[in-house]
Amino acid sequence: MGKTLYEKIWDDHLVARAGTDNLIYIDRHLIHEVTSPQAFAGLEEKGRNLRCPERTFATMDHSISTRSLALDACGPTNQLQLMTLKQNCDKYGVELFPVGHQKQGIIHVIGPELGLILPGMTVVCGDSHTATHGAFGALAFGIGTSEVEHVFATQTLKQGKAKTLLVKVDGTLPVGVTAKDIILAIIGEIGHAGATGHVIEYAGSAIEALSMEERMTICNMSIEAGAKAGLIAPDETTYAYLKNRERCPTGADWEQALSYWQQLKSDADAHFDTVVNLQASDITPQVTWGTNPGQVIGVNEAIPQPQSFSDEVSRTSAQKALHYMGLQPGQKLSDVAVSHVFIGSCTNSRIEDLRAAAKIAAAGKVAEGVTAIVVPGSAQVKQQAESEQLDKIFTEAGFEWRLPGCSMCLGMNDDILKPGDRCASTSNRNFEGRQGRGSRTHLVSPAMAAAAAIKGHFVDVREFDV
Amino acid sequence: MSGITNLRGTAAPLDQANVDTDQIIPKQFLTSVSRKGFGKHLFHDWRYLDLHEQELNPDFALNKTEHQGASVLLARQNFGCGSSREHAPWALTDYGFKVVIATSFADIFYGNCMNNQLLPIQLNSDQMDKLFNAVADEPALEIEVDLPAQQVRCKAGQFDFDIAEHHKHKLLKGLDAIGETLELAEKIDSYERSIPAWR
Ligand code: SF4
Numbered sequence: 001m002g003k004t005l006y007e008k009i010w011d012d013h014l015v016a017r018a019g020t021d022n023l024i025y026i027d028r029h030l031i032h033e034v035t036s037p038q039a040f041a042g043l044e045e046k047g048r049n050l051r052c053p054e055r056t057f058a059t060m061d062h063s064i065s066t067r068s069l070a071l072d073a074c075g076p077t078n079q080l081q082l083m084t085l086k087q088n089c090d091k092y093g094v095e096l097f098p099v100g101h102q103k104q105g106i107i108h109v110i111g112p113e114l115g116l117i118l119p120g121m122t123v124v125c126g127d128s129h130t131a132t133h134g135a136f137g138a139l140a141f142g143i144g145t146s147e148v149e150h151v152f153a154t155q156t157l158k159q160g161k162a163k164t165l166l167v168k169v170d171g172t173l174p175v176g177v178t179a180k181d182i183i184l185a186i187i188g189e190i191g192h193a194g195a196t197g198h199v200i201e202y203a204g205s206a207i208e209a210l211s212m213e214e215r216m217t218i219c220n221m222s223i224e225a226g227a228k229a230g231l232i233a234p235d236e237t238t239y240a241y242l243k244n245r246e247r248c249p250t251g252a253d254w255e256q257a258l259s260y261w262q263q264l265k266s267d268a269d270a271h272f273d274t275v276v277n278l279q280a281s282d283i284t285p286q287v288t289w290g291t292n293p294g295q296v297i298g299v300n301e302a303i304p305q306p307q308s309f310s311d312e313v314s315r316t317s318a319q320k321a322l323h324y325m326g327l328q329p330g331q332k333l334s335d336v337a338v339s340h341v342f343i344g345s346c347t348n349s350r351i352e353d354l355r356a357a358a359k360i361a362a363a364g365k366v367a368e369g370v371t372a373i374v375v376p377g378s379a380q381v382k383q384q385a386e387s388e389q390l391d392k393i394f395t396e397a398g399f400e401w402r403l404p405g406c407s408m409c410l411g412m413n414d415d416i417l418k419p420g421d422r423c424a425s426t427s428n429r430n431f432e433g434r435q436g437r438g439s440r441t442h443l444v445s446p447a448m449a450a451a452a453a454i455k456g457h458f459v460d461v462r463e464f465d466v
Numbered sequence: 467m468s469g470i471t472n473l474r475g476t477a478a479p480l481d482q483a484n485v486d487t488d489q490i491i492p493k494q495f496l497t498s499v500s501r502k503g504f505g506k507h508l509f510h511d512w513r514y515l516d517l518h519e520q521e522l523n524p525d526f527a528l529n530k531t532e533h534q535g536a537s538v539l540l541a542r543q544n545f546g547c548g549s550s551r552e553h554a555p556w557a558l559t560d561y562g563f564k565v566v567i568a569t570s571f572a573d574i575f576y577g578n579c580m581n582n583q584l585l586p587i588q589l590n591s592d593q594m595d596k597l598f599n600a601v602a603d604e605p606a607l608e609i610e611v612d613l614p615a616q617q618v619r620c621k622a623g624q625f626d627f628d629i630a631e632h633h634k635h636k637l638l639k640g641l642d643a644i645g646e647t648l649e650l651a652e653k654i655d656s657y658e659r660s661i662p663a664w665r
Pocket residue numbers: 061062106107108127129345346347405406409410427428
């Protein structure tokens with residue numbers, strides 16, 4: 001029987017088998033200020049070395065300000081965490097992209113941007129959205145801090161093998177419907193824990209038609225379905241994105257890599273534990289109504305009745321979510337007003353996302369009473385957007401144009417909502433309190449977020465004539 | 467780290483599905499550079515009525531007098547979903563939990579438990595119902611968790627549970643995972659010599 005893409009990458013990284021344990025080699029280790037300090041402290045305590053500093057890359061993204069480049073802008077504890085990262089990187093020889101650096105940004109935005117992530121690699125980071133890098137056909141997953149320390153010391157991880165789930169999306173995506181809507185629809189279909197224990201491979205003509213940035217949006221949210229990782233087989237789109245990118249192999253190395261990458265796809269007779277099929281033409285612009293990403297509907301659908309769910313747990317979850325979100329079953333989301341709009345995060349802060357949002361922003365002004373912020377994913381994205389004058393479009397429409405970082409995706413800085421604030425957000429988690437205690441988050445695409453900013457409530461972006 | 471074998475204790479019931487890591491330990495507490503001191507912020511939004519953690523929410527299970535000192539946490543489906551933050555198991559163990567029994571766990575959280583001597587036990591929903599009911603009837607119910615025998619025992623019944631052999635081994639022995647891997651250094655060296663230049 002043939003092998004899946006996941007199995008091929010897995011087999012090529014197996015260092016040793018010890019009983020039920022598998023020791024897997026890690027090609028790229030991405031780190032940031034929040035989940036690394038305790039791991040560095042662990043190395044220090046035991047007098048251990050960082051085995052491969054040249055495979056390790058660091059940035060500052062989670063606890064930084066988006067208004068100021070000063071490390072103390074968000075208070076002394078954030079500053080200490082950022083300074084600790086800097087000291088650790090200096091001490092262990094890890095390349096760091098600090099605040100103010102022209103290549104700084106959200107870890108999952110800068111990795112691909114720099115060409116650090118290649119097909120067939122294993123990539124880890126103390127961050128669950130590491131799945132983003134699966135867009136390149138790399139096996140990429142989030143790990144805890146003890147595992148970060150394990151990778152520091154050994155450049156390997158002990159891993160059990162995951163099950164495999166094939167999600168096939170075929171057909172053509174309707175105009176106005178984006179990669180974000182595809183992944184939200186997938187999570188709505190299989191559920192918030194539907195892929196637990198699995199690695200997802202996304203395939204089908206609708207996936208193949210996506211750009212690299214769109215593929216990153218899809219893989220990014222694999223964890224929101226509970227998956228360990230998400231993968232898309234590399235193809236011409238992947239190679240075109242990588243070719244001549246900083247840090248990518250060149251010359252004979254590139255040729256050698258390319259011939260290896262061309263075999264990196266699931267064999268026709270490979271076995272998947274589960275297969276799910278979706279038709280792209282059925283997908284509409286999505287909005288979450290609840291407190292997990294699986295609680296999602298098309299913008300024109302009514303909020304479901306909790307009784308309509310088949311099992312007790314989903315019924316109770318729906319009731320609790322509606323109560324928290326201050327919504328009623330049967331209500332239309334287009335009748336729900338927003339107080340905030342956040343365009344950013346590792347899901348949707350790349351240049352194509354900003355272009356899509358700017359197109360809508362150009363058609364109007366931010367509605368009265370709405371605070372809307374745009375946070376580019378990296379310094380390079382910011383610079384590119386400014387060279388295209390997207391910042392002008394946003395600021396003229398009444399959006400705030402900020403410095404790159406995680407920002408209101410999780411609010412470890414001062415970009416935080418108050419109780420009862422309702423936000424149309426291009427991020428990935430609508431958990432209770434994620435954007436601030438008592439705040440209400442609705443996940444949407446960049447275009448849908450910009451449209452909500454202008455109308456002051458959710459609206460089908462296809463009503464905009466752009 | 468010393469290992470887990472047998473544990474006896476009372477349980478606190480958290481009768482909710484999809485308890486995510488943002489609830490277990492919210493982001494504003496993640497700026498610490500230490501592994502300690504997260505217990506007082508555990509379930510912050512649910513446990514406290516105010517931001518400064520002065521006013522306890524009397525309705526929250528963990529705050530009830532009868533559940534003080536509990537070392538077993540009962541939960542439902544998909545416990546620990548969301549972020550990879552190991553601060554979640556750090557907060558649970560710092561608070562005093564040694565075992566979490568739930569219908570299912572999110573993958574990263576489950577793995578993080580293993581590195582922190584926190585035992586995650588998966589039981590089916592009927593068994594969970596029995597445990598929740600038993601604790602509701604008798605909050606001081608003693609629950610015995612026997613890792614070597616892979617069994618949870620209390621008045622409500624005896625429940626066998628599955629755990630992967632390497633996880634069990636690790637929890638029982640309290641092994642230093644890095645130390646173990648470093649013994650395979652030669653294999654890592656030889657693997658590294660085989661990596662193509664482009665990677
Ligand atoms: S943008 Fe949000 S999800 Fe992405 S790495 Fe930052 S905090 Fe995590």
